[in-house]
Amino acid sequence: MPAIPLSPFDSLLGDIADCRACTLPHEPRPVVRATVGARLLIVGQAPGRRVHETGIPWNDPSGDQLRTWLQLTPEQFYDASRVAIVPMGFCYPGKGSHGDLPPRRECAPLWHARLLDFMPDIRLTLLVGRHAQAYYLKGRSQPTLADTVAAYADYLPQWMPLPHPSPRNRFWLRQHPWFEAEVVPVLRQQVAMALAD
Numbered sequence: 802m803p804a805i806p807l808s809p810f811d812s813l814l815g816d817i818a819d820c821r822a823c824t825l826p827h828e829p830r831p832v833v834r835a836t837v838g839a840r841l842l843i844v845g846q847a848p849g850r851r852v853h854e855t856g857i858p859w860n861d862p863s864g865d866q867l868r869t870w871l872q873l874t875p876e877q878f879y880d881a882s883r884v885a886i887v888p889m890g891f892c893y894p895g896k897g898s899h900g901d902l903p904p905r906r907e908c909a910p911l912w913h914a915r916l917l918d919f920m921p922d923i924r925l926t927l928l929v930g931r932h933a934q935a936y937y938l939k940g941r942s943q944p945t946l947a948d949t950v951a952a953y954a955d956y957l958p959q960w961m962p963l964p965h966p967s968p969r970n971r972f973w974l975r976q977h978p979w980f981e982a983e984v985v986p987v988l989r990q991q992v993a994m995a996l997a998d
Contacts, residue, residue, distance in 0.1 A: 810837055810919045817891060817916075822907045831891035832858050833912075837919050839885035841995045842926040843867075844933040846889055846965065847904035853893035858886040866966035867929070870981075872989045883996055885923070887916055889932045900969060909936055925958065925995035927988075930965035938962070947977055953984060961991055 807815065817831050832848045843859075851861045859867055859878070868878050878884060890904025891912070913936075917923070928934045934942045934949055937960060943949040949962045956962060964970055964980065974980060 813915055813919065817912055820891065820908075820912075822911055823892075823905045825892060825905075826895045827853075827893070829892045830856060832856055833887055833891050833916075834858060834879075834881045835885040835887060835916055835920060836881050838882055838922055839920050840883050840922050840924045841992060842885045842887060842917075842920070842923045843929060844887055844889060844926060844937065845929040846932050847891070847901065848888065848893045849901055850893055850896075858888070863965065863967045866968075870963070870966060870985050870988060871992050873992070877996075885916075885920060887913065889936060904932055925991055926960050927992075928956075928960050928962045930963075934962045947973075950977075950980060950984060953987070957991065961988060963988070 814833070814835070817833055820831055821829060823829075830848075830853055832852055845859070848858065849861055849863070852858055857879075858864070864878075868875065871878070873884075888904065888908075890906075890908045892905065892908075894902035894905055896902065926937065928937050931942075931946050931949075934946070938949070938956065941956070942962070943952055946962075946964060950964055953961050963984075964973055964977075
């Protein structure tokens with residue numbers, strides 16, 4: 802029986818899964834979830850060690866915090882027909898002296914535009930962390946991450962910048978209580994609107 806040909810989108814996802822564009826200290830395991838009909842796009846940094854091991858994006862304490870901010874259940878969050886998860890770097894970059902290394906620079910220029918071409922129904926893109934904000938806001942970001950997040954209204958309705966929800970950022974959240982008091986309610990509203998039928 803002849804094999805059923807892959808759609809162009811599935812073929813692209815296969816190319817990403819096979820990507821070896823950079824050199825890593827371990828076997829690459831690109832982690833990305835996307836479908837043609839997705840409405841919410843989450844652009845984070847890069848998978849951590851736990852995500853690398855499981856292949857499930859945001860499957861760690863950072864993901865728990867992000868889901869709390871978004872007010873989404875795991876079932877809603879991992880519904881790939883509605884939520885696309887496309888990090889700046891698709892593979893775990895390895896450990897540095899102060900936590901994980903930054904996302905590899907090869908991924909986003911190589912893959913993001915090609916993926917987004919297949920996702921015309923994206924209503925809102927969450928830019929989680931400074932790497933995603935620097936790449937997507939192209940010089941429109943503010944001098945600091947806090948300033949960029951505080952100016953979220955300037956980027957809506959297309960983008961919403963967020964701090965990274967890592968437990969390492971608890972100090973940042975304590976220093977900026979306005980984020981959870983003022984920005985998170987707007988974030989939840991925007992996410993609900995993006996996912997509404």
